[in-house]
């Protein structure tokens with residue numbers, strides 16, 4: 001597929017950290033970005049001060065390339081690519097008023113590392129079922145990459161999952177720059193599920209850290225997590241995949257160990273005794289793992305995969321079992 005960058009145009013849906021980082025990367029490649037926000041005040045702030053008022057506000061934008069708006073239909077209609085970058089829990093409410101054929105002839109990219117609550121499906125599946133976007137027109141953004149480090153222009157790596165590798169390669173070309181390397185990957189469902197599951201593990205690592213468990217325990221937790229992820233993926237979407245790759249293990253490591261991780265931070269608060277509500281209120285950011293624990297737990301009722309870490313997180317977050325008790329039970333299951 002021939003890539004003519006100056007003919008590309010992108011719509012980004014979402015005003016959080018990851019949307020901000022992606023708009024930075026793409027607009028700095030001189031590709032026009034229509035950027036949808038929920039609030040008019042955020043649009044006006046960006047137009048006046050050239051930065052996002054709420055997230056990564058140190059990043060400034062060139063308004064020749066970046067056009068903010070609250071009119072989602074207009075934002076989407078003018079673009080070839082539509083990137084969804086809102087937390088999964090809000091996808092349905094954010095997209096609910098769109099005409100059903102709005103995405104016809106568009107390429108959809110999910111930057112979301114979460115699943116749709118109640119429907120218990122992946123974002124790619126949701127787009128296929130609810131907006132008739134064929135999988136061949138979709139990509140997912142995976143890989144170990146924190147928005148905060150993109151803002152600082154630290155060397156980062158993205159994996160672009162797609163069944164249509166030519167499409168993934170075309171999207172990679174919009175992202176590559178001095179500090180971002182982007183690579184196409186064929187295992188779209190595998191990396192999408194892995195991105196969901198690594199959030200659960202990071203949350204569990206945070207809980208253990210909050211309870212004063214150390215690096216020794218976390219290393220064992222993370223290595224056991226890889227077994228859990230592998231078993232779940234094989235049950236859900238069997239296929240050859242190298243889990244030591246950066247889209248899988250790499251993404252788990254960055255989330256489990258980074259100071260920037262939302263999921264680890266949220267778990268840490270739970271381990272220190274915060275309630276779910278108070279941890280969520282304190283954060284101003286969304287820990288996808290909280291929702292993912294429930295969804296994966298429900299999907300696993302059928303699959304019956306041995307998932308001790310996910311079960312422990314579920315018991316703590318949804319059954320109100322005390323974190324010290326649950327992690328003490330979990331530690332006996334590790335070798």
Ligand SMILES: NC(=O)c1ccc[n+]([C@@H]2O[C@H](COP(=O)([O-])OP(=O)(O)OC[C@H]3O[C@@H](n4cnc5c(N)ncnc54)[C@H](O)[C@@H]3O)[C@@H](O)[C@H]2O)c1
Nearest residue numbers: 015016017018019085086087090111112113146147285286
């Ligand atoms: N932040 C990262 O480094 C990073 C990296 C890769 C993928 N992701 C994924 O990107 C997605 C977006 O996460 P983020 O980190 O940008 O979010 P964030 O935690 O930085 O910000 C929260 C977002 O949720 C939105 N929001 C809050 N309440 C809402 C509501 N009621 N309705 C609609 N939207 C609401 C906010 O406007 C904001 O866009 C997630 O799936 C996340 O896993 C994030």
Ligand SMILES: O=P(O)(O)OC[C@H](O)CO
Nearest residue numbers: 143144145255261262263
């Ligand atoms: O590390 P978190 O929990 O902030 O999640 C962000 C991204 O998924 C990291 O790749």
